[in-house]
Amino acid sequence: MHPMLVYSSSISLWGLEVFTAVWCFVMGSVIGSFLNVVIYRLPLGLNISKPKSRCPVCETPIQTRDNLPIIGWLLLRGKCRTCQAPISIRYPIVEAMVGCFFLLLYFSLVHSGGRFVPYRIPNKFWGAYQILEGHTWDLIALDLYYCYLFVVVLAAAYIQFDRQKIPLRLLMWCFVIGFSTGLFLPELHPVPAMITAAAKPTATDLILSEVRYHGSLHWGFQGASLMTLWWGLFYGGIVGFLYSWPLMIQKEKPSTLFQSGTSCLLILTGLYLGWQQVVTVGFLAAFCLVCFQMVVRNRKAEHLPLPASAFVAAVLTLQLLLGKYLTLLPGETSTTVYMIIVGCQIIAIPILSGLAKTIYRKRETHSLFQESISVDETSTLTE
Structure with a gap:
């Protein structure tokens, strides 16, 4: 081939790669x-659609040019154009977080040809040109499936951060969409419910995968899909209960750490990802939760008041991006070792959650004690 044609082709592919990446980030933001x-x-x-977004102070509708994700906040320098009231930096942070996740998930799923998806044999080719050739329809569908789960869980975590109750319709819509699409699109569940050592991809499977067409979607009901959804819901309920069990027994005022609805997020995780991955998410979320509480144990409870759902959202993000390297599946080790590891993870979840709750309670008690001392000192000085 002529060198100029090769150079032109490489430039076109590079332009396609850049355009696709930018498009994913913009759509996410x-x-x-x-x-x-x-x-x-x-x-x-x-x-949520009416009225138009407006300043909470002067109630002036926000102009379209000022409502651009991230850029609008930067151009306004974080202030309302009319009354100069400060606009929370949380808005561009959420926009940037979702945009970055959409971009990273695109590279992890579609661009890589499924190399980070647990159990699934990756495509032979990778890159944005696979989209044009129609080799990634299953990965695109999986990308949208995971993006919706991430958005719902992130919204729920922020709602609990604001000390609000997660709306039931937000969870119900996520459940209905996840169950209905997952039931009739088997490609949305690359990890089946039942995996044995014999089901592990062999060398012959890897050779055949080089010519296998991965891009098609098969619409239709399959019993295996129903079983995968059922086991995902079952284990999601178990993990959700074990993770948020301190909420069930607390008798005092609602805590900032464990709030109602957290277990539902793990149930949805089991529905979308399957039982194997929800066990991993629950264990890692509980582990990160107790580690965080230990690090901030000497600070006041009002500082860094992250709810337990925030750690579910963080670990879920890693699981969606790097699921192949975070999830141990049957066939990768002996059945006995696998069952021991999964059992230990399940047993560790309530222990870690209880430990995190204990540390948080000590932080609350210490904060109240310090406040009472401050009040007494102020009264003494006043007298």
Whole structure:
């Protein structure tokens, strides 16, 4: 081939790669902008589409040019154009987080040809040109499936961070969409419920995968899909209960750490990812939760008041991006070792959650004690 044609082709492919990456980030930031509206309005029972976004201080509608994700906040320098009231930096942070996740998930799923998906044999080719050739329809569908789960869990975590109750319709819509699409699109569940050592991809499977067409989607009901969804819901319920069990026994005022609805996020995780991955998410979330509480144990409870759902969202993000390297599946080790590891993870979840709750309670008690001392000192000085 002529060198100029090769150079032109490489430039075109590079341009396609850049355009696809930018498009993913922009779409993610746009959805993040809408997510800010959902986080604020949905718990209050307000309409998420009307009225138009406006300044909460002067109630002036925000102009279209000022409503651009991230850029609008930067151009306004974090202040309302009319009354100069400060605009929380949380809005561009949410937009950037969703945009970055959409971009990273695109590289992890579609661009890589499925190399980070647990159990699935990756495509022979990778890159944005696979989209044009139609070799990635299953990965694109999986990408959208995972993005929706991430957006819902992130919104729920922020709602709990604001000390609001997660709206039931947010969870119900996620459940209905996840169950209905997962039931009739088997490609959305690359990890089946039942995996044995014999089911592990062999060398012959790897050779055949080089010519296998991965891009098609098969619409139709399959019993295996129903079993995968059922086991995912079952284990999601177990992990959700074990992770948030301190909420069930607390008799005092609602805690900032464990709030109602956290277990539902793990149930949805089991529905979307399967039982093998929800066990991993629950264990890692509990582990990160107790580690965080140990690090901030000497600070006041009002500082860094992250709810337990925030750690579910963080670990879920890693699981969606790097699931192949975070999830141990049957066939990768002996059945006995696998069952021991999974059993230890399940047993460790309530222990770690209880330990995190204990540390948090000590932080609360210490904060109240310090406040009472401050009040007594102030009274003494006043007298």
